[in-house]
Amino acid sequence: MSRVDVPVMARKTESLKAREKKRRRRGYLSQVLLTLFVIAFMAPLVWMLVTSLKPGGEVFSSPPRMVGSQVLWSNYLEVWTYVSFGRYMLNSFLVSVVGTTLVVLTSLASAYAFSRLRFRGRDGLFFVYLGTLMVPQEVVVIPMYLFMTQLGWVNTFQALIVPWAFAAFGTFLLRQAMLSVPRELEDAAKIDGANHFMILARIMTPVVKPTVAVLVVFTFIGYWNNFLWPLIIVNDPEHTTVPLGLNGFIGQGGGQWQLIMAASTISMIPTAALAIALQRYLIRGISLTGLGGR
């Protein structure tokens, strides 16, 4: 280092400057290309939106046009009456909200037990929980269906909610978060005579809130988008969820594609909004836990 003489240094800074300039120019180019790429990437969603605003007869116009002869926002009103889309939305909201609440509450309790309480067989039991994380839903739908028929739960909301509310994922996620909470936080409360329930509710839960947010995002999206299970367990409009209703709409023919696209657009709003609003937690969840969010 000490032997570097001045001209070499000068040349080096010069070349660094040139490189910096070149890099900046490349940066602009790269930005433009990336923007073009992302626009191309969004094309299917854009096409969904523009189609949803066209008059029915112009969906397949040739040559293709972005905007039809009229911009029919009324398609969005019509879709609520043409199929019971409002009903499907309500059903999906009910299933996703109740399911997510159930998952969060039971996972908080069991994660607390696994991370803070001592009892016989705890580690063995947790190992069993972990083992089930590997099993995809598709593998168990047949016995689950048989079980639902036994319970008489076919075509019910509880069949859409309960079977997937006790997966090990939430327990696993929250246990990891709780293990990293320093015990000193609880000690004072313990001295003041707080019981475990109060510690969980007043101390633990607020501290692990970011992880709860991760769980909420993943679980809500999971319920909202689930398709295979509703397809199996529901066949009446009273309990049809959005993806199932959309599929039926596509399948029923009649070619009302502008309405199907309006319904598709609406169906995307809740989870897309959730992902955008809570993106911080989503990114955190993906990078920290690596599980869930399919």
Next chain:
Amino acid sequence: MALNVVEGTEERDVRGRGIASKNRRRRGDGRTAAGFLAPSLGGFAIFTLGPIIASIVVAFTVWPTGGSPTAAGFSNFVRLFTSDPNFIQSLKNTLIFVFAYVPLNIVVSLALATWISPRIRGQNAYRVLLFIPVVTPMVANAAVWQLALLPSGVIDGIWVSVFGVHAPNFLGSPTYAMAVVVLMSLWQGLGYNLMVFVSALEAVPESMLEAAAIDGASTVQQFFQIKVPMISPAIFFGATMTVITSFQVFVQPFVLTAGGPGNSTSTLVMYLYRSGFLFHKLGYASAIGVCLFVIILVVTGIVFLAQKRLVHYE
């Protein structure tokens, strides 16, 4: 595995400084624990563990929908692999899908992650946009692809104005249908690994790249010799998750092609669904589920073995 946790945890709880003295009560918190665990554990036993065990049991029966089961030994499995061309075709299609989709997904999302991470303004916006199809309902995603690819759809329209002839019927041709399913899945799913890779790349120390740049390493060299090794655990993780989920492919071909034309895009899960709920052979369908699980286990095991040789942990 049933450890005697009452004594066992004392040394194990690294973070629990000073609890050893406080928790001399030998009973542990058994009763409280039971209260906290009851809702989760009860549900877990009934709705998670039970069905997993049952799926294996049911796979060894003949069980018509609405009827009662009879023990069938290994006959379901024997039939699947020796005399059911539909199953073999679905298995083949699933493998083709996995082998095409997983590498494509990893390469494209890694390239995009590298592209987005350094000096792009508003990189968050790009990331979120690319992530949207991951969280929106797959049926809706597939619906617009179907609409665009229909014989008189927008792709055909563009094709006609560019080439002057009609486009091939992508969804109706055995040559193209699977490619479309792979492409649509790639579009739908790449945002997930993109997120994984972007956060991994952010953790690569800037000073390391600067040092390499001063030593004259090109961008390409920096990418392959610093970035890729540094984030190889994330790549491994992304690859594992993608392999697992891609074996479960169902909605994309179900909506886009309904498994057709012929059988050319039928997948394992689709065949499971059909066997169980169109042909009403629940035992047979469950056997397909067990095969799916075993395949996933084996492939994940292979990926784990490969990881030992390829992944660089600090």
